Amino acid sequence: MSKEMLHEPDAQRYVLRIDNQIAAVADYRVNGSGISFNHTYTAPPLRGHGYAADIVEFAMNDVEATSDRHVVPMCWYVAEWFDKHPERAGLLTR
Numbered sequence: 579m580s581k582e583m584l585h586e587p588d589a590q591r592y593v594l595r596i597d598n599q600i601a602a603v604a605d606y607r608v609n610g611s612g613i614s615f616n617h618t619y620t621a622p623p624l625r626g627h628g629y630a631a632d633i634v635e636f637a638m639n640d641v642e643a644t645s646d647r648h649v650v651p652m653c654w655y656v657a658e659w660f661d662k663h664p665e666r667a668g669l670l671t672r
Contacts (some may be wrong), residue, residue, distance in 0.1 A: 583636045592637040594629055602629040604637045604656070613641055614650040634659045638669055648672045 582595045594602040601624045605617040615637070620630045634656055641647060649669045651657040660666060 583633060585637075585640055592633050592640070594633040594636070596624070596629075602633040604630075604633050604653075606637070608647070609650070611647055612650045613645070613647045614652045615656040616652040618653050618655040630655055631659060635663075638666060642669060646672065 580595075580597055582598075584593045584595070586593055590606050590608070592604040592606075593600055600621065602620045603618070604615055605619075606613050606615045608614075615634075618630050618634060638649065638659075641649060648671055649656075649660075651660055651670070660670065
């Protein structure tokens with residue numbers, strides 16, 4: 579099984595592909611100094627394996643490493659991810 583995580587800035591999304599098929603997606607919009615994550619999706623047959631958490635973590639790591647933007651968790655899943663990872667709360671206010 580091949581697993582690949584990508585940032586697709588032209589589509590404003592982060593994608594997790596498994597065996598070249600989209601497994602999970604985190605969509606966003608840039609709003610000034612913020613980046614709003616407004617939708618997270620996992621393909622129904624692949625739910626329950628932590629793929630949404632994987633792509634959100636990848637996205638947060640990328641935002642932190644490549645920008646000064648703060649994260650606005652518009653999607654309930656991203657908001658819950660921050661609840662489970664309070665050590666990453668600095669991304670919400672930077």
